[in-house]
Amino acid sequence: MTLSAEDMLAIQQLYARYNHAIDFGDADAWAGCFTQDGVFASSARGETVGREALRAFAEAFSRQMKGRHWTNNLVIEGDGSEARGSCYLALYVLGDGGPRIMATGVYRDQLVRTAEGWRFRRRDVTLDS
Numbered sequence: 001m002t003l004s005a006e007d008m009l010a011i012q013q014l015y016a017r018y019n020h021a022i023d024f025g026d027a028d029a030w031a032g033c034f035t036q037d038g039v040f041a042s043s044a045r046g047e048t049v050g051r052e053a054l055r056a057f058a059e060a061f062s063r064q065m066k067g068r069h070w071t072n073n074l075v076i077e078g079d080g081s082e083a084r085g086s087c088y089l090a091l092y093v094l095g096d097g098g099p100r101i102m103a104t105g106v107y108r109d110q111l112v113r114t115a116e117g118w119r120f121r122r123r124d125v126t127l128d129s
Contacts, residue, residue, distance in 0.1 A: 003078050010118050011076050011083060011111060019069040027058035035114060039122040067102065068092040085109040089125060104128045
């Protein structure tokens, strides 16, 4: 079974909620984008596992910088209960002199449908050198 149009829209909204939550310092909402045992892996910061650790990661990120995550070219494939996604990332840092691109990269994601809706099981971001 392929993903329905409703599934595709729900997953797109998950990607948007993820970006808004981290950018506006809502650590609980950001961690809530993952399953309870979800994993965020970054080529720059290593691996963070589980909602409590993810919440702490988002809190630290918010204290360290103000940024805007811009993702595009989203590709989603899957069935009714699991999916794979990928998209490009441009991370803008906000500060004196206006926004500037701090990093670019690619997200590769494993998603699962839960009782809460679609969530990231694992999210890997590889930043460009």
